Amino acid sequence: MFEGIIGHDFQKNILLRAAQDNLASHSYLFAGPDGIGKKMVAVEFAKLLNCGGALPGPAGKCVCASCRKIEKGIHPDVALVEFAGVKNIKVDQVRDEIEERLYLRPFEGRFKVVIVDESERMNQNAQSAFLKTLEEPPPGSVIILVTSRPDSLLPTLRSRCQTVEFSALPDDLVAGVLREQGGMSPEEALLASRLSGGSIGKALGFDGGLLEWRRELITRLGNIRKNSASDISSLTEHISSGASPDETERLELGFRFIMLWIRDLALARIGSGRITNTDFMESVNNEARKWDLKDLLEIERQAERAWYDIVRANANTKLVLDNLFIKLSVNSGMG
Ligand SMILES: [Zn+2]
Structure with a gap:
């Protein structure tokens, strides 16, 4: 089980033992950074709980009827609840999407499993309503709250769950997979691993075009002139015309790279060696000298x-980006 999920051995072992010994908790909190496979582990755990006797198929995945249905997302007792595009999960959504599923009897599996991804998006009322479910869970049910921001969940909610902490995968582990599966050179693999924050899925999507786009972005960030309108608008333009056809994905990557750039400046300021943009060391060090640490931290917060x-909040993308780049240009061109 857990085929295709790299790393997280400790967490996988805990869950495997709980399933085998029939000691699964009623509620779990899977907490850790975004994009490292928490949701995938939760789905595999649901398979383990309901597996009809492991039948290894291609790629080592079990192909029993139950596991196949869960894999396809069509198992009647296993629900992966993702509130795509919902900013604020409200009480009635919790009732409709989560509780209704839980209180129906399992009709095929041994366990009814509900996985709530990005559970921190439940607003306070929704969390309070959900707390009641956690206090008296329906028999045979396992609830898994997945989150990258456990501190956004009510302490009373958290304390009802068995917490399983996930950490970002180590750079060298991710880089190894990228070399093998993605055919990257050792240098590309290490850079992609750091840029992705230890997410193999994200890093595998970093093709040559995207890395080139990022290189151009960092070059422009490093050369931005103080309050130069043309530098600022060309940076905004660069982000808007980015390497991915999907606008949200493009913006997400753009912001990720900008944040890493700002973080690198702060790290360089305090003399840390954990720089991500290792191919731009000179530029990072030059820019970092122009800043006070506290201003960099403030800019990071603003970004x-x-x-x-x-x-x-659906703000105007161009305005927000222009504003951010103006702030980033304030100390530039003075070196
Ligand atoms: Zn199975």
Whole structure:
């Protein structure tokens, strides 16, 4: 089991033992950074709980009827709840999407499993309503709350769950997979691993075009002139015309690279060796010298806010980006 999921051995062992010994908890909190496979582990755990006797098929995956249905997302007792595009999960959505499924009797499997991805998006009322379910879980049910922001969940909610902590996969592990599966050179693989924040899925999507796009972005960021309108608008233009055809994905990558750039400046400022943009060391060090650490941390906070405004509050992308680049240009060109 857990075929195709790399790393997280400790977590997989805990879950495997719980399933084998029939000691699964009623509720779990899978907490850890985005994009490292928490949701995939949850789905595999649901398979383990309901597996009809492992039948190894291609790629080592079990092909029993139950596991196949879960893999396809059509098992009647296993629900992966993803509130795609929903900013704020409200009480009635919790009732409709989560509780209704839980209180129906399992009709095929041994366990009814509900996986709630990005569960921190439940608003306070929704979380309070959900707490009641966690206090008196329906028999035979296993609820898995997946989150990258456990501190956005009510402490009372968290304390009802058995927490399984996930960490980002180590760079060298991710880089190894990228060399083998993605055919990247050792240098490309290490860079892609760091740029992706240890997410193999994301890093495998980093093709030559995207890396070139990022290289251009970092070059422009490193050469931005103080309050230069043309530098600023060309940076915004670069992000908007980016390497992915999907706008949200493009923006997400753009922001990710901008945030890593700002973080690198802060790290260089304090003399840390954990720089991501290792192919731009000179540029990072030059820029970092022009900044106070506290201003960099403030800009980092503003960049996070800008990302939130665009994705969750539907702010005007061009305005938000222009604003961010103006702030980033304030200390530039003075070196
Ligand atoms: Zn199976």
